Amino acid sequence: MPVSSGLGLDSSAVRARMVAKLAEQGVKDPWVLQAMGQVERHRFVETALAGQAYEDTSLPIGLGQTISKPNVVARMIELLRQDAPGKLGRVLEIGTGCGYQAAVLSLVATEVYSVERLRGLHEKAKKNLLPFRLPNVHLMLGDGMLGFPKGAPYAGIISAAGGEEVPSVWLEQLAVGARLVAPTVTASRHQALVVIRRTTTGFDRQILEAVHFVPLKSGIA
Numbered sequence: 001m002p003v004s005s006g007l008g009l010d011s012s013a014v015r016a017r018m019v020a021k022l023a024e025q026g027v028k029d030p031w032v033l034q035a036m037g038q039v040e041r042h043r044f045v046e047t048a049l050a051g052q053a054y055e056d057t058s059l060p061i062g063l064g065q066t067i068s069k070p071n072v073v074a075r076m077i078e079l080l081r082q083d084a085p086g087k088l089g090r091v092l093e094i095g096t097g098c099g100y101q102a103a104v105l106s107l108v109a110t111e112v113y114s115v116e117r118l119r120g121l122h123e124k125a126k127k128n129l130l131p132f133r134l135p136n137v138h139l140m141l142g143d144g145m146l147g148f149p150k151g152a153p154y155a156g157i158i159s160a161a162g163g164e165e166v167p168s169v170w171l172e173q174l175a176v177g178a179r180l181v182a183p184t185v186t187a188s189r190h191q192a193l194v195v196i197r198r199t200t201t202g203f204d205r206q207i208l209e210a211v212h213f214v215p216l217k218s219g220i221a
Helices: 012-024 030-038 047-052 070-081 100-105 119-132 168-172
Strands: 059-062 065-067 088-094 109-116 137-141 154-159 174-185 191-198 203-210
Touching: 012 030, 012 070, 030 070, 030 100, 047 059, 059 119, 070 088, 070 100, 070 154, 070 174, 070 191, 088 100, 100 109, 100 119, 100 137, 109 119, 109 154, 119 137, 168 174
Parallel strands: 088 109, 088 154, 109 137, 154 174
Antiparallel strands: 059 065, 174 191, 191 203
């Protein structure tokens, strides 16, 4: 991780305030809170928006995509890690975006495989993550709807885009006992977070709060 200078947005105090707010909002997992406090979010947004980097807001990152609110990132990773006593094993991220969530995941999982379908964002994430020197993060340009079979089975799958339903190939790539966290369209036609846990006999599905993510799309652009 880049070393903080102790001034301005590089200050760990700025991130500590964000973490305190996340804790107030109900995030309890110490691994998640520590990771959120370590990763410098302002390095993943446009310079003009850096002043808003630690506010609980989503920000545009180009190509019609956004960086999720810190609360949403923390919440989804906490759901992914539920019941994990220590680090998660290998995790698959669908939709790298600017690379921020991959950086946070790198601190709570042994390996992170992250797939992005938009070439421009894939390149941006590579550039953003370079100074962090994270050997356990692997970025791939590809169709996220296909997952990444080569790295399967995964100890967790997390998606930053929501479709009509969770692709069956993602479920196939999930290890027994592992969780998948993704936005999906519910029966009421609204998007909500869904948590799917693979058991020895099938899948347990839990629908949680309403969310607003970009639509899940196939192909590479």
